[in-house]
Amino acid sequence: MAHFTVIGLGRFGVAASLELIHLGHTVTGVDKDSKMVEQYVEDLTQAVICDSTDENALRELDLANSDAVLVAIGEDMQSSLLCTLALKNLGVKEIWVKASTKAHHTIVSKLGVSRIIHPEEEMGIRVAQSLNYPMVNNYLAIGHGLYVVEIEIKPKLHDRTIAHALGDARTSITPLLVKRGQEVITGLDTGFELRTGDQLLLCGTRAELKYIAPRLV
Incomplete structure (x- = not known):
């Protein structure tokens, strides 16, 4: 059993989180929207309200205990990039990022993440x-x-x-x-x-x- 952190509880992030739990893993779900966190607090191993663009706030999540962190932030490319950069600065080694555009993919690839995902494509x-x-x-x-x-x-x-x-x-x-x-x-x-x-x-x-x-x- 592994532990994962999923940042962004939109449809993609929630689907990934629930499937990981179904497969026997534990998941910490993170979102800045308190309503989203409250909606899934009973379904996830842990649900946390956090501004994922704030490196200091992410530091409090003890991400070193996660086998991987999935950045599932949707169309807000700036927030996704700031979150990814913060994770790199915190020394998170296994980072997967959802990219919504080619520009998003190009920039994220420069940050040296483990994998870039294009769900729709x-x-x-x-x-x-x-x-x-x-x-x-x-x-x-x-x-x-x-x-x-x-x-x-x-x-x-x-x-x-x-x-x-x-x-x-x-x-x-x-x-x-x-x-x-x-x-x-x-x-x-x-x-x-x-x-x-x-x-x-x-x-x-x-x-x-x-x-x-x-x-x-």
Whole structure:
């Protein structure tokens, strides 16, 4: 279990906070708006009213105990930048920042944060991928041109092997695991027989995954 601090309790910050708690972590939520803090005080591990642009106020939060700090401040770029700069001055090592514009991204990148997030852009890409590949439930870019995708097995592939499902791409795409109900099956080989409703996780390049898409519809 880890502890995180989320600064900015708008829709994005609250969604991230609640999901982290659902995953078993603890979360301190921070916002300068007392109404926002009061609204979520029962849902978060801790909720604090604080002006996150004030370095002295942030110092009182003992952020060194957080595994990471997420700056989820919305459209107020100035406040986001001042908060990020204050966190850097306080020696916080793991800082994630939500950026709303290219200018925001450019400036934050100069501050040397751990990761910059573009929620709307990233969600737009995920929606486009889902529209383009309706058989894909989820996908994750893991770098170096590789993606992990989750595919629900359709009736036409029931009792067929992974080798059959992948066709001649079976040597370039790696099957990672199958979720079958509550069971997670790993150590797959291409002779493994699939069942309708299985969730199959595959790893490969975008071109390879696009190539086999028609076989999986």
